[in-house]
Amino acid sequence: xxxxxxxxxxxxxxxxxxxxxxxxxxxxxxxxxxxxxxxxxxxxxxxxxxxxxxxxxxxxxxxxxxxxxxxxxxxxxxxxxxxxxxxxxxxxxxxxxxxxxxxxxxxxxxxxxxxxxxxxxxxxxxxxxxxxxxxxxxxxxxxxxxxxxxxxxxxxxxxxxxxxxxxxxxxxxxxxx
Amino acid sequence: xxxxxxxxxxxxxxxxxxxxxxxxxxxxxxxxxxxxxxxxxxxxxxxxxxxxxxxxxxxxxxxxxxxxxxxxxxxxxxxxxxxxxxxxxxxxxxxxxxxxxxxxxxxxxxxxxxxxxxxxxxxxxxxxxxxxxxxxxxxxxxxxxxxxxxxxxxxxxxxxxxxxxxxxxxxxxxxxx
DNA sequence: CCGCTACATGTCAATAGCGACATGTCGAGT
DNA sequence: ACTCGACATGTCGCTATTGACATGTAGCGG
Numbered sequence: 001x002x003x004x005x006x007x008x009x010x011x012x013x014x015x016x017x018x019x020x021x022x023x024x025x026x027x028x029x030x031x032x033x034x035x036x037x038x039x040x041x042x043x044x045x046x047x048x049x050x051x052x053x054x055x056x057x058x059x060x061x062x063x064x065x066x067x068x069x070x071x072x073x074x075x076x077x078x079x080x081x082x083x084x085x086x087x088x089x090x091x092x093x094x095x096x097x098x099x100x101x102x103x104x105x106x107x108x109x110x111x112x113x114x115x116x117x118x119x120x121x122x123x124x125x126x127x128x129x130x131x132x133x134x135x136x137x138x139x140x141x142x143x144x145x146x147x148x149x150x151x152x153x154x155x156x157x158x159x160x161x162x163x164x165x166x167x168x169x170x171x172x173x174x175x176x177x
Numbered sequence: 178x179x180x181x182x183x184x185x186x187x188x189x190x191x192x193x194x195x196x197x198x199x200x201x202x203x204x205x206x207x208x209x210x211x212x213x214x215x216x217x218x219x220x221x222x223x224x225x226x227x228x229x230x231x232x233x234x235x236x237x238x239x240x241x242x243x244x245x246x247x248x249x250x251x252x253x254x255x256x257x258x259x260x261x262x263x264x265x266x267x268x269x270x271x272x273x274x275x276x277x278x279x280x281x282x283x284x285x286x287x288x289x290x291x292x293x294x295x296x297x298x299x300x301x302x303x304x305x306x307x308x309x310x311x312x313x314x315x316x317x318x319x320x321x322x323x324x325x326x327x328x329x330x331x332x333x334x335x336x337x338x339x340x341x342x343x344x345x346x347x348x349x350x351x352x353x354x
Numbered sequence: 355c356c357g358c359t360a361c362a363t364g365t366c367a368a369t370a371g372c373g374a375c376a377t378g379t380c381g382a383g384t
Numbered sequence: 385a386c387t388c389g390a391c392a393t394g395t396c397g398c399t400a401t402t403g404a405c406a407t408g409t410a411g412c413g414g
Contacts, residue, residue: 001370002270009277019392033273035266040371042393062379062392081274081281081289085296089212091268093179095329096210097258100186102325104258112258119262148279152272152340159336163329178400196362217401219363239362239409 003044006034008053008069008077015057015068018042028149032156048073098160106171113168120161127154180221183211185230185246185254192234192245195219205326209333225250275337283348290345297338304331 010016010024022038030036045067048054053073058066069077098116101109130150187193187201199215207213222244225231230250235243246254275293278286307327 002268002273003370005277006273009273009280012280017392022392029273029276030267032267032269033276034268034270037372038393039373039395043395060392064392077277077280078285081277082285085271085274085292088271089268090207090209090270091179091211091266092209093211094262094265094267096179096183096186096206097262098329099206099210099326100182100254100258103186103189103254108255108259115262148344149276151343152275152337155336155340156333159332160329163332166328167325180400194362199362214402215363216365216403220365237362241362 002034003036003040004048004053005077005080006036007041007044007048008073011054011067012069012074012077015066017060017064017066018045019064021045021067028146028153032149032153098163101167106175110168110171113164113171117161117164117168120157120164123157124154124161127157179211180213180217181225181230182254182257183213184218184221184225185250188231188244189246189251189254192243194237194241194243195222196241198222198244205323205330209326209330275340278344283352287345287348290341290348294338294341294345297334297341300334301331301338304334 006025006029007021010021010029016024018038018041022041025034025036025041045054049056049067052070053076054067055070056065057068060066097112101112104112127150130146131154183202183206184198187198187206193201195215195218198218202211202213202218222231226233226244229247230253231244232247233242234245237243274289278289281289304327307323308331
């Protein structure tokens with residue numbers, strides 16, 4: 001049940017509506033950390049409002065409701081972030097695919113590995129651009145989030161790309177031998 | 178629905194029982210790629226056996242049943258692995274925590290970042306040992322899996338560790354200024 | 355031979371999450 | 385005036401997943 005914490009985190013950076021939260025999940029958060037659609041988000045916001053973790057601070061056009069974190073919500077988020085990181089739950093289909101590669105014939109595996117290497121290169125290029133746009137904004141607060149995310153994604157892509165190239169190298173050497 | 182593919186992948190490396198599959202998930206697979214408990218695995222194996230993707234090749238002591246992949250299962254796995262990687266679903270609580278760090282006071286964030294850096298160092302050390310034990314075994318087949326996993330985890334830990342140190346550096350510089 | 359641990363498989367109720375469907379509004383362009 | 389795309393929130397049924405509970409066996413040390 002990490003969704004409520006993700007929502008608290010986003011709202012604590014700055015208040016927004018369920019719709020805007022959904023967009024945030026489609027952008028950074030959902031790509032690397034935790035994906036969720038609006039069908040999970042709206043009901044969860046209502047639950048959290050009932051529990052007193054968030055509150056509606058403004059009602060705009062088209063029924064839009066802006067949520068903000070309450071002191072109780074802020075406390076809950078802080079406690080969660082500072083609590084000892086137990087056994088984490090991981091679900092990542094891409095990574096699973098990589099792990100299962102050794103079940104393929106070497107020739108097939110090479111095809112997939114090359115595809116991975118290309119995809120990560122593209123990711124690195126994209127994020128380098130994002131990084132340059134952000135520049136030297138402060139780490140905490142509204143801008144910090146995007147920066148942390150971009151920098152993390154960048155290193156993540158780079159690492160996967162290097163791994164893929166390592167695997168390609170290993171495989172090709174074996175094939176040749 | 179990646180669980181059946183994960184099971185096909187593991188079994189295609191070498192046949193084993195549901196119990197041994199469960200152990201495999203607790204070890205590498207569940208740590209980085211896809212976690213699942215025995216309560217998902219056993220029913221899934223039965224479904225897959227009914228669907229003709231796997232079959233019981235041996236019955237051992239204590240009711241243990243060894244499963245192996247059928248040709249149909251092998252075909253299914255190959256198709257899945259070679260099919261275009263669509264939009265991936267990601268769920269990783271640790272990464273989520275990292276993303277939400279910017280919602281904390283800088284002092285609190287630094288505490289967590291230092292903890293992350295330490296944890297990744299430990300992970301790197303562990304996996305370096307695993308890598309040395311494996312040595313130069315071939316990439317595909319029974320040994321390949323562990324190697325791919327270890328190498329991937331190693332690079333993953335290293336990348337996260339570097340990211341944490343980058344963030345610490347940034348934060349401390351801001352605090353000082 | 356007793357007790358403990360690891361082996362080995364399962365059910366079932368509750369919860370989480372997704373895809374399909376549903377509804378309505380505001381603003382821009384034609 | 386009209387249409388269309390983005391804004392904005394929701395329900396509901398189906399499937400996936402988890403946690404608690406249940407059951408029994410083989411082997412080992414004392």
